[in-house]
C-alpha cells in the first residue's frame with residue numbers, strides 16, 4: 250500500500266531532512282504535498298526524481314492525505330494540526346505544542362512505541378524535543394533495568410537546532426571574526442562563533458531555561474515516573490550539526506557496568522562505542538544512530554554512571570523519529 254503525505258515546513262532544516270529521509274528509506278509514498286506555513290522563496294522541491302510545487306498550508310485540503318508531518322514549529326501546529334487530524338489523517342508533530350498534552354502520546358518508537366496506538370483518539374502523535382529523544386534511547390533501558398533516581402546533565406546543542414538562522418549566524422560570524430571584523434548577534438543573544446552560550450530559550454523565575462524545563466518534563470513523562478530528578482544545563486555550542494550530552498545518573502538499585510553494557514547493547518538505534526572518539530562532526534551528521542561512549546562507573550557514588558551521547562539532531566532528534574513513527578503506524582497492527 251502507498252500513502253499520500255503532507256509535509257508542512259518543507260522550507261525548514263528539519264523538513265528538508267525529512268524529505269531526504271522519505272526517499273532514502275523508501276517510504277511507500279504515493280503523492281507528496283510539500284507545504285509551507287507562509288509563502289516564501291521556496292516555490293518547488295525535488296522529490297523522487299520529480300519537481301513538486303510548494304503550497305501554502307492555509308489553502309490545503311487535508312482530507313487528501315493519510316499522513317501529515319508537522320515540521321514548521323508550534324505556531325503552525327497550533328493553527329492547522331486539529332484541522333488536519335479532524336480531516337482524518339495522522340498528524341505527526343515535531344513541535345513542542347502537544348508534548349505536555351496528556352491526550353496526545355509522546356513517542357520514540359524504540360522506547361515507548363506501544364503508545365502509538367493511543368494516537369487513534371485524536372489522530373495526533375508528538376515527537377519529543379531533540380535532546381530528550383537522544384537521552385531516552387539510553388535512559389529507558391537503564392530505567393527498566395535498575396530504576397533511575399536522578400540525572401544530572403549538560404547538553405551541548407549545535408546551531409542547526411535553531412534552524413537555518415542558527416547555521417547562517419555561526420557561518421557568518423566565523424567568517425567575520427576570521428577577517429578581523431566585529432560581529433552583531435541576531436539569532437542568539439550573544440556571539441556564537443568561537444564561544445559558548447549557556448542558555449537556550451527563555452529563562453524562568455527559578456533560573457532554569459524553558460529547554461531545561463522541557464527536558465525534565467518530557468523525561469519524566471516518557472519514563473512514566475515523576476519522581477526522577479532531572480537537573481540539566483543546556484548550552485548552545487559553535488558546532489553546525491549534532492547534539493551532544495554529558496550525562497551523570499544515579500540508579501535506584503545497584504547495577505554492574507557489565508549489566509549496563511548488556512542492556513544498552515539490546516537497544517536498536519543505540520550504538521555503544523568504546524574504542525573511538527565520538528564527536529558531533531564524526532557521528533552527528535547524516536547519521537541515524539545515537540552514540541553512547543565514555544561509559545564508566547562514578548567512583549564517588551556507588552550507583553553513579555557517567556557517559557557521553559552524540560546524535561544527529563536533525564535526524565534521530567527530529568525528522569527520523571517522525572518518519573519512524575509513520576513507519577510504525579503503517580504496520581498492519583495499527
Ligand code: 2RA
Pocket residue numbers: 378379380406407409410411449460
Ligand atoms: C534546539 N531543542 O536545539 C531545539 C531544537 N528542537 O534548540
